[in-house]
Amino acid sequence: MNSVAIIGGGITGLTAAFRLKQRGVRVTVFEAGPRVGGVIQSVCSDGYLAEFGPNSILETSPRISELIRDLKLESRRMYSDPRAEKRFIVRGGKPVLVPGSPLDFLTADLFSWRAKAHLMAEPFISRSGADEEESLEQFVLRRLGREFLDYAINPFVAGVYAGDPARLSVKHAFPKLHALEQKYGSLIRGQFLGARARKKSGEVSKQSAKKISFDGGLQVLIDALANELAGNVQLQSPVQELEQTESGWRVHASGTAETFDAVLLAAPAHKLASFKISSHNPISLASFGDIKYPPVTSVVFGFRRSDVEHSLDGFGVLVPEVEKLNILGAIFSSSLFPHRAPKDHVTVTVYLGGSRSPELVNADRSTIRRLALKDLAKLLGTKGEPTFEHYTTFRQAIPQYEIGYGRYKSMMDEIETQSPGLYFAGHYRDGISLSDSIVSGDGAASRIAGFVEKGSAQESLIV
Ligand SMILES: Cc1cc2nc3c(=O)[nH]c(=O)nc-3n(C[C@H](O)[C@H](O)[C@H](O)COP(=O)(O)OP(=O)(O)OC[C@H]3O[C@@H](n4cnc5c(N)ncnc54)[C@H](O)[C@@H]3O)c2cc1C
Numbered sequence: 001m002n003s004v005a006i007i008g009g010g011i012t013g014l015t016a017a018f019r020l021k022q023r024g025v026r027v028t029v030f031e032a033g034p035r036v037g038g039v040i041q042s043v044c045s046d047g048y049l050a051e052f053g054p055n056s057i058l059e060t061s062p063r064i065s066e067l068i069r070d071l072k073l074e075s076r077r078m079y080s081d082p083r084a085e086k087r088f089i090v091r092g093g094k095p096v097l098v099p100g101s102p103l104d105f106l107t108a109d110l111f112s113w114r115a116k117a118h119l120m121a122e123p124f125i126s127r128s129g130a131d132e133e134e135s136l137e138q139f140v141l142r143r144l145g146r147e148f149l150d151y152a153i154n155p156f157v158a159g160v161y162a163g164d165p166a167r168l169s170v171k172h173a174f175p176k177l178h179a180l181e182q183k184y185g186s187l188i189r190g191q192f193l194g195a196r197a198r199k200k201s202g203e204v205s206k207q208s209a210k211k212i213s214f215d216g217g218l219q220v221l222i223d224a225l226a227n228e229l230a231g232n233v234q235l236q237s238p239v240q241e242l243e244q245t246e247s248g249w250r251v252h253a254s255g256t257a258e259t260f261d262a263v264l265l266a267a268p269a270h271k272l273a274s275f276k277i278s279s280h281n282p283i284s285l286a287s288f289g290d291i292k293y294p295p296v297t298s299v300v301f302g303f304r305r306s307d308v309e310h311s312l313d314g315f316g317v318l319v320p321e322v323e324k325l326n327i328l329g330a331i332f333s334s335s336l337f338p339h340r341a342p343k344d345h346v347t348v349t350v351y352l353g354g355s356r357s358p359e360l361v362n363a364d365r366s367t368i369r370r371l372a373l374k375d376l377a378k379l380l381g382t383k384g385e386p387t388f389e390h391y392t393t394f395r396q397a398i399p400q401y402e403i404g405y406g407r408y409k410s411m412m413d414e415i416e417t418q419s420p421g422l423y424f425a426g427h428y429r430d431g432i433s434l435s436d437s438i439v440s441g442d443g444a445a446s447r448i449a450g451f452v453e454k455g456s457a458q459e460s461l462i463v
Contacts, residue, residue, distance in 0.1 A: 001026045002452035005251045005260040007239045008267035010038025011434060012426040014225040015067060015441030016264055016448070017232060022070070023449050028260070029229060030253050032238035032267070036226050039394060040434075042217025047342035049217055050300040052392040055331055055349065056080060057218070057434045058209040063442045064435055071224040073214060080211040084336045086314030089155050090325065095310070095317045095379055098152075115147035123186040130182055133403055139170040139177070143187060155318035158328040161432065162296045162354030163400050172409070173401035175431075176205070209435070211315075213337050218434075239267075242422075244279035249421055261452045262421040264444050268293065269408070269428035270396050281418045291408065291428060293396035295361035299350045299372050300333070302341055302388025309381025312346055317379060321356055326371035328354050330379070345387060348376065353393075355400070365391055399428045416447075423448055 002025045006013045009031030017027045029036070039053040059065060068077055088095035091110055099108035106116060125143050128134060134142075136157065140149045149165065157165045161173065171178045180190030194205075204210075214220035226233065234253065241252035242263060249263045265272055273289035316331035327350050334340045334347040341347045350372045353360045360368065368391060376382040412424040425444035430436050 002262075002455070003028070003248075003260045004448055004452065005030060005239075005249070005258075005263045007251070007263065007265050008032075008038070008271075008426065009036035009233060009235075010266065010426070010437070011040060011222070011225075012038075012437045012441040012444075013264065013266035014222065014229065015438050016266060016425060016445040018067075018071075018225050018228050019442055019445035020449060021229065021232065023445075023453075025449060025452060027229070027232050028258070029233045030237045030239045030251065031233060031235050032271075034235055036233060036235070037219065037222035039397075040218045040222055041392075042219035043390070044216070045390075046302070046388055047345070048300070048302050048347060048388050049340040050347065050388070050390055051213075051217055051333065051349065052298060052300065052390060053394070054218060054434055055333060056211040056213050056336065057221075057438070058206055059212050060204050060206060060209040060435045061439050063439050064212075067438060067442070068212075068221075071221070071228065073220065073224055076214045076216070076220055078213050078215060078337055080213075080315075080336045081338055083313060084315050084332065088314055088317040089151060090317060090319045090323045090379060091151060093323065093378060097314075110151060111147060115145060115151075118145035119148065119188075123188050125186070127181050127185050133406070134170050135403055136165040136168045136170045136174060139181075140165065143181070150322050151320050154322070155320045155329065158321070158354055158356060159316075159318045159351075161400060162294055162328060162351065162356075162398055164355040167292075167355070167400065167402045169401055169403045169405050172405040206433075211336070217340075240274070241276040242279075243277075244419065244421075261455060262423065262448050264423045264425055264448060266426045266441065266444075268396065268426070269399055279419050279422070283415055283419060283422075287411070288408065288428070291405075292355075292400040292402065293398060294355045294358050294400065295353045295393065295395050296328075296397035297352045297360060297368055297391065297393045299352070299368065299392075300388065300390045301348050301350065301372070301376070301382075301386040302345055303348065303382055303386055304384065305344045305346050307382060307384040308346055308348075310379070312348070312380070316349075319375075325375045325378070326357070326360075327352050327375045328356065330376065341388075347388070348380070348382075350376065354397075361393060361395060398432050401432075421451065 006017045006029045009029045017029045020027045041052045087098040096110045099105040140153045184190035237253040239253045243250040248261045250259045269288040269291045272285045277283045312332040312335045318329040319325045331349045333349045425440040430440035
């Protein structure tokens with residue numbers, strides 16, 4: 001029977017392992033920690049259902065609904081409350097509604113008339129050269145102007161990447177944006193014209209994709225995958241060394257070693273950087289250590305409803321850097337998925353740190369609490385003591401696809417071609433979101449299944 005080792009039991013590794021097991025491949029997931037799920041962790045406590053890591057999945061690809069269907073989780077899937085579609089961005093120290101449609105944009109308070117006029121001119125701005133690699137900041141300044149950068153892109157990037165638009169590569173961090181310009185010559189034109197192509201492929205744009213979770217939070221997805229993989233997961237088994245042999249890949253974990261036909265590397269890039277790999281073609285992943293992963297602290301606060309002035313009628317609020325607040329943004333978690341806080345209570349999840357304030361990773365809890373509550377009081381009119389609070393620090397949270405990231409992607413493509421049986425997937429390869437990670441794990445499983453099934457077909461011909 002074909003055998004595959006999956007290194008890393010986050011959503012990427014678990015998805016790949018489940019898909020391979022379905023195809024009759026013997027899989028072993030090596031997970032360094034005491035639990036699977038990676039950064040996903042939903043916890044029920046004191047009447048709250050809190051997400052300590054990610055909050056929701058964007059249903060951008062049919063592969064996500066297929067995974068949910070195959071895990072028999074359709075009846076447990078929850079779509080975010082339609083009333084939580086509204087988003088706010090801070091301007092002048094206050095949350096201001098983000099326009100939801102082109103018509104709303106014209107009357108919105110968030111942007112000046114100058115910024116609106118700049119946006120209208122976007123279809124007439126020529127595209128950049130296909131080979132030029134621009135930062136997101138350069139791209140936005142060229143096409144949309146400074147105000148759009150400061151009050152739309154900067155807070156959006158803080159919310160998604162916890163990153164810096166001046167360093168992120170538009171081509172690698174926002175490949176669809178880059179492709180719209182290259183293909184249609186304009187983002188606005190591309191939004192309309194690209195809709196037909198997306199419909200044909202079954203893909204949904206991130207702006208219009210539905211946000212999903214489950215009745216017990218994202219943990220339900222992890223538990224279902226772990227259940228399907230019972231007996232295939234080795235916890236507290238950090239892998240540090242791989243060795244290519246005549247018959248496959250020898251995986252060294254916690255003092256033991258076993259040979260597999262193929263290996264999928266689904267641990268974070270900063271962990272892979274220290275892997276010792278001996279192979280027929282020399283491989284070093286040391287340069288992965290240069291990929292930046294800024295820290296993020298998430299704080300889940302519960303409040304009495306009567307202690308919050310803001311109606312919390314939306315997804316959340318994002319903070320532009322120019323507003324000089326402490327937090328990157330806040331999600332109105334109990335509005336997004338109702339019934340996650342006790343009666344007459346609400347939940348707000350706050351994020352701090354990122355590329356903007358990486359030093360906060362070393363701040364003590366009382367400092368983080370003070371900074372977060374100060375901003376919430378200013379933005380949402382919170383008062384009194386929170387009724388629930390939980391702090392999680394991700395010391396290396398999200399990989400930054402900065403200018404030059406293409407060299408890591410090319411390196412992975414090259415290794416997969418030149419060292420048969422070694423594969424890469426996850427947030428450092430195919431995009432940083434949960435939906436990207438699921439699609440990445442699913443895609444890796446198809447590539448690996450093709451490889452191992454071809455190997456066993458050749459073996460049976462020889463026999
Ligand atoms: C605070 C935060 C909020 C987020 N919010 C959202 C959101 O709301 N929506 C969204 O779409 N995305 C969100 N993301 C991004 C998304 O959650 C991640 O990109 C995604 O979960 C990555 O999954 P993964 O399996 O690739 O990696 P991970 O979840 O990092 O899993 C990797 C696993 O590998 C294990 N490992 C590490 N080293 C080794 C080793 N040597 N041997 C074996 N195992 C090893 C780790 O212990 C871990 O379990 C968020 C991320 C963070 C940090």
